[in-house]
Amino acid sequence: MKKYLISLLTLLLLLMFSLTTTAKAETEYPPYNDPISFKDMQDGHGATWDIMFLYKKDIIGGYPDGTFRPNEPITRAQASAMLLRALDIPLLENPTATFKDVSKKSTHYRTLATINEKGILRGENGYMRPAEQTTRAQMAAILRRAFDLPLEQKPMFIDVSPVNWAFADINSVALNRIAGGYQDGTFKPGNPVTRAQFSSFLARAIDDKMKLPEPHPYVSQKGMVVEEDGFQYTIKGDKLVKIDKKTKEETELLTERDFPTQDGLFEVHLETVFPIIIQNGMIYVPYWAAVSQGTDMPYMYGVFQTSAQGGRNHIKYWDLDVVDASQAASMRNFSVHGHDYYYTVEKKMRQFDPTFNDAVNVDQTLILYHKGTFTVEPVKVTEFDARVIFEPLEGSRFSTKVTQNNKSVKFDAGTMFYFNTKGVFSYSLLDGKTKKISSIEAKDMKLTVTTVEIIDVNGKKHSLKK
Template sequence: MKKYFTSLLTIVLMLSLLPVAKAETEYPPYNDPIPFKDMQGGHGASWDIMFLYKKGIIGGYPDGTFRPNEPITRAQASAMLLKALDIPVQENPTVTFKDVSRQSTHYRTLATINELGIMRGENGFMRPAEQTTRAQMAAILRRAFDLPLEQKPMFRDVSPAHWAFGDINSAALNRIAGGYQNGTFKPGNPVTRAQFSSFLARAIDDKMKLPDPISYVSQKGIVVEEDGFQYTIKGEKLVKINKKTKEETILLTEGDFPTQDGLFEVHLETGFPIIIQNGMIYVPYWAAVSQGTDMPYRYGVFQTNTQGGNDHIKYWDLNEWDASHSASMRNFSVHGFDYYYTVEKKVRQFDYNPTFDDSVNVDQTLILYHKNPSIVDPIKVMEFDARVIFERLEGSTRFSTNVTQNNKSVKFDPSTMFYFNKNGVFSYSLLDGKTKKLSSIQAKDMTLTDATVEIIDVNGKKHSLKK
């Protein structure tokens, strides 16, 4: 059988299988010249600024400038919001701020926005001249326009532990704020006057909104939940379970995959991990298994969507790129349009060495590779040592091999790879390429939470490390 290999560019194009609404991208037809002399040459936010200017929501400075790249202050953002919401300022507010006198031109505006609960001070300080961050902007706009908090993760650098997690996801899902090309939101960055104008214009008018958002965060595990459904593999079936009704739908069976003469492949088995992102399912599978020992000796990844059907199966077979990779591909992970995996530097043939289990407790040099649609071949990122301990294949009864190809000693969150070896526990940032030693603990198992790395050491003692 000839497998139909697709490059990652094709994988990205597969996102077209998702039901995506057509975004409104036509802006109001402004023919008037922009009135600000420092924007005569054009600016990326010109349409948004003109939209707000014509509504009387924003203006420039007395010298005729708008200063689009200047960070917006809390006082400026408050004034714009009240005008956008058509809320009059209180005539005789009574609130007292330690850093804003009643004689200040900003006092009534800040008192009104505080009373509405859109923007509040802390310990009596309103901080009117303080710059507004992107996270604060998301929270302010969500409250101002009464949008729901959203728990669906959208950005690689905003974890559920972040104070504005629900606000930022809400701003993204409501097409008010987008992220950067690497899938980050950069919540601590200051918001410029131009950026805030764009965010506010999108919140006011659907015609100004961004296209439908894409999440850069994948969900992974033996059982994965997304949008009210659970996804898992039961025996030789990939199933989708409605969490409310408990109705179970079979998306794929092993019989949906064509066979190849002389090659025993296992695409679906209880305990195989799955990865879901933006309606796409990725499953690392055994591309070749010895029928004498049940040992896998070649690996691949197949992809389908959450609607199922064998006409949607696509293969991501490492053997198409480099035959040496297919024998030891480990720890496949999806991050937006970026894909990471590791291979063993010195490939071992487990088919002839029945030690593919927890009894192996030595370090092995792994190579981290990265692939995305903009590059033809996988890029070698780094080499590192990790303990040779494999994840259990929980629940499988068909095979004597009781582990997946994933290492317990390597874990990914949306922005970081964590690993341990004989020297301790380490983190490697996928965003800036920096390695950090977290501890000298000799580990034998590792799990990740939103804010911590949970370690079990070789003596069975538990440790919690801050990410």
């Protein structure tokens, strides 16, 4: 990005940030016991290196009492001043912008007018809100614009859906290793940014040596055909294949022959109609752990995982770790979210046979289970009623209608949607809240980026906002 010559800031901003030192070489990173460290950071705050890096470049400063106050939320005026210094953008001499909440006599006026004109931080309806705290979502948008980063549509965090106004900005700063999320796979876009956090984000944006390690998305992709990093993954017959989107070269990752057989059990691991889930180079496939050879009806389910590199040595049976025999008999609707797994089981298990007809309008109580990274056993999350209706098996070599997934249950990044005879509901995996979003009696449901697409029992289509 083109840089500009820096000019003197106003006296108040100089006092606020205490810019009194001479910048040193960019490659010099001070130790925690540097003599100019702040009084309230002597114990080695996690952002000390980032803060001192910016301090020595005259981009940030502390307060007159010798503190930095790293845990205080940063205001829009403070963030604006830091960005102008970081980008070497001089203050406008005679700006013409007018704001309803910032007088032209204010010491903040030239800073806010300059950053507004550059399109980095703008107000709304004539208000700049200089004293307002900056949220993590706002921080992402500000930094993306300031450093001219591309908007990114690849979802990264389970609590940032495409309907979020800063969705592409947040993905961008994550993919550019400027800002990361939390261990639970969230970004917490509405949380305020502290002075220490903003310092870390800004230091990473300025200097590649300060950036985070390579990012990994917490959002999984699910379907019959899934795309990730330039490849398509799908099941063809009894083979799991990987297809290069550019060259169309097809690589066989696994075949049914790669799975060991168990005496007395007929298992089906790979079948054209089985969905696959991909996250961070790992592939999860819900499969039939036991099938009646007389009726083609599965009576036990499981999930195996493998790497995107394939090979029998990479097969792991996920269900053996967390699912007991009673759950495996009806484990369905498996989904991956961050480092966590969710699946449903029937509260009252039933036996299915070839005469089963899922066109009947019947509800069944399902139990949602959760298995986290640090939990040994699955944890019951909630119970809910859902239609006893299953995804079709068109093109399958088997006649059964009982698949691993209910049509009446769907997941997106942070929400489970389901329908029953009373309507359509959403259940947040983040806060555990259930919300009724429609009274429509549905027989099918699909999710798009922003909507829940419903077909009611009369065949009429409806589009509901998430």
